[in-house]
Amino acid sequence: MKILGIIPARGGSKGVSRKNVRLVDGQPLISYTIQKAKESKLLTDIFVSTDCDEIIAVANKYQCQSLKRSRDNAKDTSKIEDAIIEVLTSLKTKYDLIVLLQPTAPIRESEDIDNVIQMFLGDTNLECVVSVIALEDIHPARMYHVNDNKIMSSLDEKSESKRRQDLKPVFLRNGAIYAVKTTAFLKEKKIILPSKKAYVMPESKWANVDTERDLLITEVLIKEWKKGVL
Numbered sequence: 248m249k250i251l252g253i254i255p256a257r258g259g260s261k262g263v264s265r266k267n268v269r270l271v272d273g274q275p276l277i278s279y280t281i282q283k284a285k286e287s288k289l290l291t292d293i294f295v296s297t298d299c300d301e302i303i304a305v306a307n308k309y310q311c312q313s314l315k316r317s318r319d320n321a322k323d324t325s326k327i328e329d330a331i332i333e334v335l336t337s338l339k340t341k342y343d344l345i346v347l348l349q350p351t352a353p354i355r356e357s358e359d360i361d362n363v364i365q366m367f368l369g370d371t372n373l374e375c376v377v378s379v380i381a382l383e384d385i386h387p388a389r390m391y392h393v394n395d396n397k398i399m400s401s402l403d404e405k406s407e408s409k410r411r412q413d414l415k416p417v418f419l420r421n422g423a424i425y426a427v428k429t430t431a432f433l434k435e436k437k438i439i440l441p442s443k444k445a446y447v448m449p450e451s452k453w454a455n456v457d458t459e460r461d462l463l464i465t466e467v468l469i470k471e472w473k474k475g476v477l
Contacts, residue, residue, distance in 0.1 A: 259323065277305055296314050298316040363378070
């Protein structure tokens with residue numbers, strides 16, 4: 248299989264200014280994803296898709312190829328699928344599998360990337376894999392809708408009073424890895440297909456940067472990750 252790794256990284260961000268190039272324990276945030284992608288044994292090619300010259304400079308520093316994204320695909324309202332299509336149409340090589348690696352979820356191992364790819368190699372009918380983490384106390388049984396009068400209604404009324412140990416496990420997309428067969432992606436124009444399998448990652452490595460608070464937490468986690476604690 249020819250396998251394309253795409254690292255999507257817009258220059259603009261409302262939650263965290265310049266977040267993809269912000270230093271996290273001395274390195275640009277995006278560099279962690281580039282490094283693990285380059286360590287993968289199964290990715291054929293890796294490209295950073297961006298509209299930002301500063302991000303391109305970081306990609307060059309870490310010896311990763313980049314493609315300049317169009318303005319239409321770099322807006323706050325732009326769909327990631329359109330950016331992926333732009334990458335596919337700009338490359339001469341035809342790829343069998345697309346692996347999307349979000350730089351805002353930086354804590355993943357190269358083995359995680361290759362394990363996801365191996366799922367496709369072992370199952371020719373598989374079309375989509377999404378990385379997730381198992382949630383424990385962060386659970387729908389602990390969540391509520393609250394109306395204008397502050398009246399609470401449980402998302403899972405039957406399980407609202409259950410102990411954590413008795414709750415049915417639920418899983419959350421952690422943003423680290425999305426993989427989809429190219430033919431299925433081009434047919435559906437979606438990175439997450441109705442039929443998909445999970446790749447479960449440990450909650451200890453869960454980091455997703457959308458706010459300044461997330462960035463602070465991620466720096467602590469990355470320091471521990473580098474020590475081999477996580």
